[in-house]
Amino acid sequence: MVSIKHLGIVAILLVGLALSGCVGEPADNATEEETATTVADEILAEEGVELTDSEIADLESDLEEFEALISEIEEDTELIVEEV
Numbered sequence: 001m002v003s004i005k006h007l008g009i010v011a012i013l014l015v016g017l018a019l020s021g022c023v024g025e026p027a028d029n030a031t032e033e034e035t036a037t038t039v040a041d042e043i044l045a046e047e048g049v050e051l052t053d054s055e056i057a058d059l060e061s062d063l064e065e066f067e068a069l070i071s072e073i074e075e076d077t078e079l080i081v082e083e084v
Contacts, residue, residue, distance in 0.1 A: 044050070
């Protein structure tokens with residue numbers, strides 16, 4: 001049988017593992033996100049592409065519609081995704 005000592009050790013390890021994901025500075029994530037946005041903006045500027053807020057809103061609504069369609073599809077249906 002499993003002793004209480006072994007269960008205690010496993011419980012402590014699991015709690016430690018769960019809490020280890022909570023350590024870190026949230027500012028690091030924001031910095032990486034800002035950097036990614038800046039890089040994307042630079043690439044778009046080099047190509048002469050400009051997106052307006054209304055175009056972004058349209059794209060987001062289209063994405064929401066697409067996600068809704070995907071969620072409606074039964075699991076039995078076979079999906080074939082082709083690269084555009």
